[in-house]
Amino acid sequence: MSEETFENEAAAAEGAPGAGEAVAAESALGAGEAAAAEGAAAAEGAETPETEPAPLPLTVVLASGSPRRHRLLNEAGVKHVVRLPQVPVDETLEPDQLADPAEACKKLAERKAGAVVQELLAENPVGMFAVIGADTMVVKDGQIFGKPANLSDGKHMLRQLSGATHSVITAVSLWLISAPDAEKLSMGFRTFADESLVTFKSLTDDEIADYLRKGESFDKAGAYAIQGEGRHLVSSVQGAMDTVIGLPAKKLVEQFPDLLQAK
Numbered sequence: 001m002s003e004e005t006f007e008n009e010a011a012a013a014e015g016a017p018g019a020g021e022a023v024a025a026e027s028a029l030g031a032g033e034a035a036a037a038e039g040a041a042a043a044e045g046a047e048t049p050e051t052e053p054a055p056l057p058l059t060v061v062l063a064s065g066s067p068r069r070h071r072l073l074n075e076a077g078v079k080h081v082v083r084l085p086q087v088p089v090d091e092t093l094e095p096d097q098l099a100d101p102a103e104a105c106k107k108l109a110e111r112k113a114g115a116v117v118q119e120l121l122a123e124n125p126v127g128m129f130a131v132i133g134a135d136t137m138v139v140k141d142g143q144i145f146g147k148p149a150n151l152s153d154g155k156h157m158l159r160q161l162s163g164a165t166h167s168v169i170t171a172v173s174l175w176l177i178s179a180p181d182a183e184k185l186s187m188g189f190r191t192f193a194d195e196s197l198v199t200f201k202s203l204t205d206d207e208i209a210d211y212l213r214k215g216e217s218f219d220k221a222g223a224y225a226i227q228g229e230g231r232h233l234v235s236s237v238q239g240a241m242d243t244v245i246g247l248p249a250k251k252l253v254e255q256f257p258d259l260l261q262a263k
């Protein structure tokens with residue numbers, strides 16, 4: 001089971017560069033569409049259009065340091081570069097923002113992508129760019145588990161997850177920048193969250209301690225890696241596996257097939 005919701009891409013994203021004025025909702029849906037719109041606008045004014053303008057080359061930028069996200073995007077066939085913001089993104093959220101985990105997750109995905117968009121825009125880019133940011137949270141009974149701070153935090157998380165079902169929410173924020181030349185720029189973004197349900201076996205404290213000793217917990221939300229030894233902790237998964245691992249890459253490509261045209 002998975003749930004998918006799409007944000008209104010014309011809404012201003014927190015921390016996003018000039019989101020209020022620069023967002024062009026129509027250009028957010030697909031690189032091809034935006035390029036076609038540019039071409040159509042140019043053709044309207046021309047008396048005898050001689051040639052169609054060549055579509056702008058698309059560069060996909062993954063704004064993430066997660067090797068899993070890089071791998072999942074590669075496996076989905078999307079050529080991309082990885083770029084992290086020079087200043088790490090502040091991932092703190094206010095208590096009222098944490099009350100709705102899917103919204104909180106979307107906010108962080110937008111912040112991560114927005115930070116890279118901001119730096120990219122400062123470079124006066126020319127071309128078409130799709131910047132992707134993502135965030136993953138484990139949620140049990142309304143409580144959000146990010147990455148464990150230390151061993152006892154990891155133990156606490158795994159005890160909570162033992163013998164029960166929890167949600168893994170991954171939000172993805174995709175920003176499209178269309179800059180046919182140094183003078184023209186339009187931008188739009190869309191953010192969605194996908195949810196999978198993971199059920200854990202009942203774990204003894206010894207089993208939890210054994211697992212934590214394997215050392216794969218510390219950079220993973222909820223202190224486990226379903227793609228690694230953590231699979232032995234799990235009895236069932238409902239929904240997309242790539243959502244649990246950190247990027248619903250298949251859904252991303254279904255929604256934005258133009259990503260496959262990236263050079």
Ligand SMILES: Cc1cn([C@H]2C[C@H](O)[C@@H](COP(=O)(O)OP(=O)(O)OP(=O)(O)O)O2)c(=O)[nH]c1=O
Binds near residue numbers: 138246
């Ligand atoms: C539940 C689970 C999470 N994870 C990972 C996915 C994410 O990389 C990580 C959650 O941390 P995030 O803060 O979402 O991402 P990140 O810090 O790894 O990368 P960045 O912010 O640079 O994009 O947990 C797994 O790899 N396997 C799992 O089974």
